[in-house]
Amino acid sequence: MNQTVSGYNLTQEKSEWDIIIEQYGIRPLSRSGYYATGIYLLITGIIATIGNLMVLVMFARDRKLRRKPHNMLLLNLAISDFGVSLCGYPLTTASNFAQRYLFGSTGCIIQGFLTFTLALTDMNTLACLSVYRYITVCKPHYINKLDIKCTLRIIVFLWCYSFLWTVPPLLGWNSYIFEPFGTSCSIDWMNSEPFAQAYTWCLVLFCYLIHLITMIVCYFHVVRRTKELNISLDLSSPSVGTPAEVECCSKLHLEKHVTWMSVIMTSTFIILWTPYAFVCLWSVHDNTLPAWITTWPTMFAKASCMVNPVVYYMSNPLFRKCAKKLLCCEAGPTEIRPRLRYRVDRNNGNFLRNKETNQIETKFF
Numbered sequence: 001m002n003q004t005v006s007g008y009n010l011t012q013e014k015s016e017w018d019i020i021i022e023q024y025g026i027r028p029l030s031r032s033g034y035y036a037t038g039i040y041l042l043i044t045g046i047i048a049t050i051g052n053l054m055v056l057v058m059f060a061r062d063r064k065l066r067r068k069p070h071n072m073l074l075l076n077l078a079i080s081d082f083g084v085s086l087c088g089y090p091l092t093t094a095s096n097f098a099q100r101y102l103f104g105s106t107g108c109i110i111q112g113f114l115t116f117t118l119a120l121t122d123m124n125t126l127a128c129l130s131v132y133r134y135i136t137v138c139k140p141h142y143i144n145k146l147d148i149k150c151t152l153r154i155i156v157f158l159w160c161y162s163f164l165w166t167v168p169p170l171l172g173w174n175s176y177i178f179e180p181f182g183t184s185c186s187i188d189w190m191n192s193e194p195f196a197q198a199y200t201w202c203l204v205l206f207c208y209l210i211h212l213i214t215m216i217v218c219y220f221h222v223v224r225r226t227k228e229l230n231i232s233l234d235l236s237s238p239s240v241g242t243p244a245e246v247e248c249c250s251k252l253h254l255e256k257h258v259t260w261m262s263v264i265m266t267s268t269f270i271i272l273w274t275p276y277a278f279v280c281l282w283s284v285h286d287n288t289l290p291a292w293i294t295t296w297p298t299m300f301a302k303a304s305c306m307v308n309p310v311v312y313y314m315s316n317p318l319f320r321k322c323a324k325k326l327l328c329c330e331a332g333p334t335e336i337r338p339r340l341r342y343r344v345d346r347n348n349g350n351f352l353r354n355k356e357t358n359q360i361e362t363k364f365f
Contacts, residue, residue, distance in 0.1 A: 017100045025190075026182035027291040031099065034183065037299060038096030044306050045089030051309025052082035058322040069151040070136070070258075073129050076155050080121040081305040088115040088184075088302070095183035112176030112185035117166040120207055122304065124158040126269050127211040130218035133262050137222045165207055174199040180283075180294040189283040197284055208277050215266045222259050261315045268307045276301040 020026065029037070055078040058065065065071045091111050095101045101108060135142050169175050169187060174196045177188045189200060275297035283289060312319040 020101070020105070020178070021182065024178045024182075025180075025287070026178055027180050028099070029181050029291055029295065033181075033292075033295070034096045034099045037181075037183075037295065038093055040299060041089055041093040041096060041302065044303050045085060045093060048081060048089065048306035048309070049085040051306065051313070052078045052085060054323050055309055055312065055319070056082060058319065061322075067148070069146050069148055070129075070132055072148065072151045072155065073125055073132065076158070077122060077125045077129075077308060080118045080125065081308060083118040084115055084122070084305045087111065087118065092184045092302075099183075101178060101183050101185075108178055108185040109170070109176045112187070113166055113170060116176075116186065117162050119301075119304070120162040120166060121159055123207065123211050123269070123273070124161055125155075126266060127214045128154060128158060129262055130215040130222075130266060133222050133259055134218040137259065138225045165203060168199065179298060180289070181291050181298075184298065186298075187280075189280040190287045192284070192287070200280065200284055204277055204281060208273065212270065215269070219259070219263050219266060223263070226259055261311060264311050264315070265308055268311070269304065272300050272304045272307070 021028065028034075055074070059071070059075050059078070066075070088111065091103060091107070095103070103111070132146060135146060174191060175188045176185055178184070179186055180190075187200070187203070188196065191197070191200075279289070279294055279297045283294065313323060
């Protein structure tokens, strides 16, 4: 009797999935395809969850980090990435191993809305970071206006801007449905109705192209300005200067490091999201794309939440120190004493740059 009941339940679940396949035009992957994407998402999700959790813990334990406006944007970035790790990866990974979506049409709508809102907030924050970098390096006389209060207002605006574009599908302007491979949910990119296509083009314009252009323009000017300052101050060779000049050189060296860290994050954004945006536009005009063409760009985009903590770990000594302390369950705040980058010339009281200790300060940002 138990076998009969169990068999009946299995048949009923399979028929429900078949109905979903027919209703939404899902093109299922092969068994090996689902397992491969499941393993990929499992690894990506674990790295993203642990990495972003470490960032959040580090900010929670160190008040000094939270006092810097720029760091508040990084904290917002980690929150949105961690949200995707909780709301997106587990559902899609479990569904891939089951080879069908496990949470029904309502679960698909909820997942699509949450992950799209968090991902869009992530994009907004990266674009805002590029503007902050531009102002810090190219327009330093405006830095004082970017205080904590201003930054918090900007963060609220970034979230509101995300909701401005993610709520309309819940109200009928387009919709959240299954991705073509069936185990993840997103905007209905293949909807051929003019009203829905208008929404798709608005998303690409106001949530991707504007962000992309903003980041490219800002970092182009930042990198150019940094090179100009490097040439003028000759940072690569030993020099003698007053304490004010030495402090200026030290700040510029730190800004250079932060700039390249931001450029790497932006470059990964372009690499990971451009194929997805291209395929979404392609899907508007061609509903018969093979499943693998729609699957790979989606998998690339889902790796975006994992990249930022990896960049932090590879480029920042403070984050590596914090990560080691957390993994070793050490208590107490994480502090790193920066090595002296300059020594005093006792003959004339000036500061001399020491090549052996010319290292970047261990500030997070």
